[in-house]
Amino acid sequence: MNNLEEQAKIVNATEQRAPQSDMAAASAAMDGVAAAALRSVLQRVQQAVERAGRDSQQIRVVAVSKTKPVSVIRQVYDAGHRFFGENYVQEIVEKAPQLPGDIEWHFIGNLQSNKAKPLLAGVPNLAMVESVDDEKIANHLDRVVGNLGRKRLKVLIQVNTSGEESKSGVEPSACVELAKHVNQNCQNLEFCGLMTIGMLDYSSTPENFKTLANCRSEVCKALGMPEEQCELSMGMSNDFEQAIEMGSTNVRIGSTIFGPREYPKKQ
Numbered sequence: 425m426n427n428l429e430e431q432a433k434i435v436n437a438t439e440q441r442a443p444q445s446d447m448a449a450a451s452a453a454m455d456g457v458a459a460a461a462l463r464s465v466l467q468r469v470q471q472a473v474e475r476a477g478r479d480s481q482q483i484r485v486v487a488v489s490k491t492k493p494v495s496v497i498r499q500v501y502d503a504g505h506r507f508f509g510e511n512y513v514q515e516i517v518e519k520a521p522q523l524p525g526d527i528e529w530h531f532i533g534n535l536q537s538n539k540a541k542p543l544l545a546g547v548p549n550l551a552m553v554e555s556v557d558d559e560k561i562a563n564h565l566d567r568v569v570g571n572l573g574r575k576r577l578k579v580l581i582q583v584n585t586s587g588e589e590s591k592s593g594v595e596p597s598a599c600v601e602l603a604k605h606v607n608q609n610c611q612n613l614e615f616c617g618l619m620t621i622g623m624l625d626y627s628s629t630p631e632n633f634k635t636l637a638n639c640r641s642e643v644c645k646a647l648g649m650p651e652e653q654c655e656l657s658m659g660m661s662n663d664f665e666q667a668i669e670m671g672s673t674n675v676r677i678g679s680t681i682f683g684p685r686e687y688p689k690k691q
């Protein structure tokens with residue numbers, strides 16, 4: 425997957441660059457904020473990995489850049505990071521082409537069927553869709569990948585682990601059926617694991633993480649898939665360390681890297 429120690433080294437090296445002018449100094453200072461936040465996150469991830477007796481190669485840190493301008497994403501990229509996440513199609517198709525092609529983009533938002541094509545056509549370096557939550561969207565993605573002649577698209581199935589009514593995520597009891605569907609009927613998709621947001625207010629409890637891990641056991645049993653090959657995308661800014669200790673392979677971290685989100689004021 426990715427190597428946290430390598431990522432941290434690159435960040436350190438980048439931070440030691442000397443500023444060349446006032447403008448450069450100002451931007452280097454901003455660069456420093458995001459880079460330092462990233463470095464601190466990577467260190468905390470590393471510590472959680474060690475506490476859990478896991479291997480840092482098993483954890484990917486997705487920097488969730490929603491609402492953040494391309495210039496700020498670029499700073500985190502320049503600090504050595506390559507995994508970024510967005511949750512609105514319009515936003516990712518606008519930003520991705522302005523940024524380097526070796527970024528691995530993760531789409532983590534609710535996806536409507538008619539947006540599958542603009543998403544895949546607009547982001548050639550889309551690495552994964554983490555938010556597949558019904559057969560319809562799986563079928564649409566499968567068809568669009570085929571039509572575009574794109575390589576197989578990695579997908580996760582989003583599970584609603586909150587126990588509450590929600591418009592996104594399958595119920596835990598339905599995750600096996602959907603995983604089977606993707607695996608058997610969507611040749612252009614690669615089923616890679618499960619994702620959860622946690623509670624409806626985007627907080628998480630240990631129960632959310634346990635529920636997702638239980639879903640993985642059932643899915644792996646049903647598909648004859650080794651659990652080590654089935655990802656768990658869980659843990660965000662406020663709970664990523666606990667998520668890692670409970671088996672997460674993919675943490676999605678926004679505000680702790682980029683600061684609070686800046687939503688445009690509605691007129």
Ligand SMILES: *Cc1c(COP(=O)(O)O)cnc(C)c1O
Nearest residue numbers: 488511532660661676677678679
């Ligand atoms: C915004 C978002 C995140 C990041 O949230 P933070 O609490 O800022 O880290 C993670 N996952 C999803 C699906 C999101 O929409």
